Amino acid sequence: MLERQKNNAGAALLYEQVAGEIAGLVDQGTFRAGDKLPSIRQLSTRFDVSINTVMQAYALLEDKCLIQARPQSGYYVRCRVPEIREPDLKSRSIIAPTTVKISDLCHQVMCNMMNQYLLPLGSAIPHTKNLPVDKLNRIMASEVRRLGSQSITYQKPPGYERLRVQIARRALVAGISSGPDDILVTSGCVEAVLLALRATCHTGDTIAVESPFYFNFMQMIAELGLKALEIPSTPRDGISIEALRYAIEQEKISACLVITNFSNPLGSLMPDERKRELVELLASHDIPLIEDDIYGDLTFGNERPTAAKSFDRSNLVIYCSSFSKTIAPGYRVGWAMGGRFQGEMERLKMMMNIATASPSQMALAEFLANGGYDHHLRSIRRIHARNISQMAEAVARYFPDGTCMTHPSGGFILWVEMPTGTDAMTLYHRALEQGISIVPGPLFSLTNKYGNYIRLSAAQWDEKIEQGIKTLGKLAHELLP
Numbered sequence: 001m002l003e004r005q006k007n008n009a010g011a012a013l014l015y016e017q018v019a020g021e022i023a024g025l026v027d028q029g030t031f032r033a034g035d036k037l038p039s040i041r042q043l044s045t046r047f048d049v050s051i052n053t054v055m056q057a058y059a060l061l062e063d064k065c066l067i068q069a070r071p072q073s074g075y076y077v078r079c080r081v082p083e084i085r086e087p088d089l090k091s092r093s094i095i096a097p098t099t100v101k102i103s104d105l106c107h108q109v110m111c112n113m114m115n116q117y118l119l120p121l122g123s124a125i126p127h128t129k130n131l132p133v134d135k136l137n138r139i140m141a142s143e144v145r146r147l148g149s150q151s152i153t154y155q156k157p158p159g160y161e162r163l164r165v166q167i168a169r170r171a172l173v174a175g176i177s178s179g180p181d182d183i184l185v186t187s188g189c190v191e192a193v194l195l196a197l198r199a200t201c202h203t204g205d206t207i208a209v210e211s212p213f214y215f216n217f218m219q220m221i222a223e224l225g226l227k228a229l230e231i232p233s234t235p236r237d238g239i240s241i242e243a244l245r246y247a248i249e250q251e252k253i254s255a256c257l258v259i260t261n262f263s264n265p266l267g268s269l270m271p272d273e274r275k276r277e278l279v280e281l282l283a284s285h286d287i288p289l290i291e292d293d294i295y296g297d298l299t300f301g302n303e304r305p306t307a308a309k310s311f312d313r314s315n316l317v318i319y320c321s322s323f324s325k326t327i328a329p330g331y332r333v334g335w336a337m338g339g340r341f342q343g344e345m346e347r348l349k350m351m352m353n354i355a356t357a358s359p360s361q362m363a364l365a366e367f368l369a370n371g372g373y374d375h376h377l378r379s380i381r382r383i384h385a386r387n388i389s390q391m392a393e394a395v396a397r398y399f400p401d402g403t404c405m406t407h408p409s410g411g412f413i414l415w416v417e418m419p420t421g422t423d424a425m426t427l428y429h430r431a432l433e434q435g436i437s438i439v440p441g442p443l444f445s446l447t448n449k450y451g452n453y454i455r456l457s458a459a460q461w462d463e464k465i466e467q468g469i470k471t472l473g474k475l476a477h478e479l480l481p
């Protein structure tokens with residue numbers, strides 16, 4: 001019980017004492033970054049104070065940025081890590097469209113991410129120990145047995161109906177009302193985006209993309225002979241609508257490709273109002289929006305964010321996602337809701353690879369229907385939130401002063417800015433020599449930006465990973481200009 005002090009000058013008020021006790025527990029490491037704090041009711045009993053006093057104490061700690069409330073979930077310890085600065089978004093800072101060159105570096109980085117002999121500090125692939133491997137194996141076996149010859153024949157586009165029904169049901173949580181016929185099952189999200197680009201653009205066309213931007217899509221844009229126009233994006237709000245508006249006035253843009261929820265690499269979550277503005281701005285110029293929402297289910301809160309597609313009144317948004325970040329990347333199952341372009345995308349899909357593998361679709365349909373997907377999501381959200389905090393704390397501890405990073409509220413990616421002049425490419429090569437793979441910042445732009453940034457992945461956290469961050473930090477110190 002707290003020793004109550006009188007409210008005279010110099011003595012702390014009761015709620016301040018409670019706040020002091022909680023802050024003390026955080027200082028001692030009883031509660032660490034990412035940990036959930038006791039409920040208001042528990043603390044009220046524990047300290048023998050009123051509910052109101054605990055609420056005031058929590059409000060005080062929130063003001064001091066020590067803790068953070070997550071809607072309908074409770075209070076959590078924040079990580080005390082310098083946050084990346086919001087860039088100055090002058091619309092005129094847009095650079096002219098650039099023809100993308102496929103780089104060997106991209107290919108090398110992708111191969112390194114999947115190299116089991118390297119410590120995967122950069123790869124945006126969920127860790128198998130956080131995925132429902134045994135359950136999926138059981139489901140796969142029983143579904144192919146149950147469905148017999150159906151499981152070895154083509155499930156021609158738009159794909160296995162039972163899966164499309166499940167996807168349509170889940171889309172409601174993202175604010176999208178759809179039917180199974182609005183959905184096209186694809187081989188991963190990458191194929192969904194590829195089909196969307198092919199259905200909306202022709203060789204030589206310009207695509208507006210966020211900057212920094214997921215490097216694999218840059219390659220795809222290159223392969224298709226398209227040009228990319230980089231629009232500045234911020235960790236807090238995502239793509240700048242103002243800069244995009246300016247770009248649309250200057251250039252003919254054929255489509256806009258955006259990762260709306262917990263983007264890669266910034267982790268930004270576009271507020272609903274911004275999503276609406278984005279959809280309306282593009283619709284007013286008849287420009288399709290290709291929305292990649294692959295990380296949306298990985299929010300750290302309890303409520304999944306909405307999709308920009310939920311604001312689509314013109315059927316001009318092509319929604320793309322997959323189960324690669326949540327259930328099984330190797331199943332290669334994703335989907336698109338193509339709106340106006342649905343028919344064309346189905347035709348292209350059939351021409352390119354006929355159909356997505358049947359057994360994976362069947363296993364996923366059953367897992368979504370009866371496998372406890374929501375329970376699984378709650379578990380990985382918690383794990384990733386905690387991993388992100390621990391990794392961020394470790395980066396703050398081991399990297400040079402002046403390093404800062406994003407504070408994403410979902411996903412499992414950290415975007416780290418090192419002091420100016422610290423060369424991310426040299427760090428990438430030196431890290432490889434030490435058996436560590438990371439993704440260097442310059443890959444995320446076509447215009448020589450992000451030379452002192454790296455992308456880290458918090459898909460897993462253990463002693464080995466912490467040692468890896470320590471080694472990276474040491475290398476970064478050696479590279480300080």
Ligand SMILES: Cc1ncc(COP(=O)(O)O)c(C=O)c1O
Nearest residue numbers: 124188189190264294322324334
């Ligand atoms: C934003 C984004 N979209 C798509 C993908 C790939 O998705 P899939 O494996 O389902 O093709 C990734 C993987 O890193 C990604 O980060």
